Amino acid sequence: MTQQNPIPGPPGPPFQPPPIVPYLTPSLNPTGAVCPACGSPHAKKVSFTWWGGVPGPRLFNHVKCLACGAGYNGKNGKSNTTAITLYLVIGGIVGLIIFAMFVFVR
Numbered sequence: 001m002t003q004q005n006p007i008p009g010p011p012g013p014p015f016q017p018p019p020i021v022p023y024l025t026p027s028l029n030p031t032g033a034v035c036p037a038c039g040s041p042h043a044k045k046v047s048f049t050w051w052g053g054v055p056g057p058r059l060f061n062h063v064k065c066l067a068c069g070a071g072y073n074g075k076n077g078k079s080n081t082t083a084i085t086l087y088l089v090i091g092g093i094v095g096l097i098i099f100a101m102f103v104f105v106r
């Protein structure tokens, strides 16, 4: 007895090897970049950081190395230090502007 698909699908090759889907391997960095500190490909996405709250790590594809704990950009495998510094500086300036408006517009 042969197994047949009851729903006819689009014509194509009868068998294709399953593609390697990155998000099926959660221990691996979903974007494939390796840690700039230790070279480990094992990282997890960070959903919250002290410097960026919730939107920060999303903006910079921030991941955390499971081997050494270093945080880096999961997209290009580079350190996010510059981006974090800019983020904090811009956030600080915006905060100062809001603070100044609060103080002077009264």
Ligand SMILES: [Zn+2]
Residues within 6 Å of the ligand: 035, 036, 037, 038, 039, 040, 065, 066, 067, 068, 069, 070
């Ligand atoms: Zn590492």
